Amino acid sequence: MKRIVNRLGEIDAFHRAGLVAIDITEEDPFTGDREGCKDEIIGTKESTDEYAYQWATVQLVGNAVPLVLDARPVKKGKTRQEIVEDLLDSAQSLLHVDGVLMDREFDSQHLLESISQRGLTYVVPKRMYTSEKAQAKRLLERYQDYYTADRKLHLGKNEWHETTFVYKRNPNSDRDDYGQYAMFLTNAPAGAVREYSHRWEIESGYKSIKRFMAATTSKDFVLRFFYFAFACLLYSIWRVVDLLVQVALTDEYEHSPIVTAQNTLTLLQKRTGIG
Secondary structure, three states, rough: OHHHHHHHHOOHHHHHHHHHEEEEOOOOOOOOOOOOOOOOOOOOOOOOOOOOEOOOOOOEOOOOOOOEEEEEEOOOOOHHHHHHHHHHHHHHHOOOOOOOOHHHHEEEEEEEEHHOOOOOOOHHHHEHHHHHHHHHHHHOOOOOEEEEEEEEEEOOOEOOOOEEEEEEEEEOOOOOOOHHEEEEOOOHHHHHHHHHHHHHHHHHHHHHHHHHOOOOOOOOHHHHHHHHHHHHHHHHHHHHHHHHHHHHOOOOOOOOOOHHHHHHHHHHHHOOOOO
């Protein structure tokens, strides 16, 4: 990725970069013998007897060209904070990062403090507990769509993490209670929660990455992670090729690609024999 990022550093359109999203995706689940890979199997996000490997990624989102900057396997015993710090170390070694978007499984105050200590901003949805639900109910009773409050989250001893709670009502919600509100944590100005919509780009990125993955019935952890990481690389190459073509033709870059994934796969096959 370093060679790709260095090449893109020559393109003005690339310097929109700065916002990254971190997420964990799940491999295709499997059942059966799990001997020899129990430390790597996490399970699935559904309540079934199926098991799966999970991979964590950090991706460029927002106005920048969407690249997968790095990927890591998720193993039992590894904390969310360790995963995030590892991925941010890698991302910041490649390019300048301003902010981080994550989903609610990363709303730990110690993790958020570690991001703040890097000088980065974050936007993360917060899980609602009793007090947050009560606040959302009060907002609903007052027909208030938006509310912010500065808070300090306890880190231990006399240490605190300063953040802002942001409540935002979804007028199109089918709920008739506190569930109409989404709640976010941010250390940026409260308006930064609008950037959270960019996090969904990582989900669409995962769907595209699957197009580049080799099919396998193997349960081998190393092989499956290699296939995933290689697919991430191919996906990033596709988006880089598209950026270079757009800039060459129009001197501008639009998010919607004009070079298809299939075009890129065909070109790679012709040049390398891969595919």
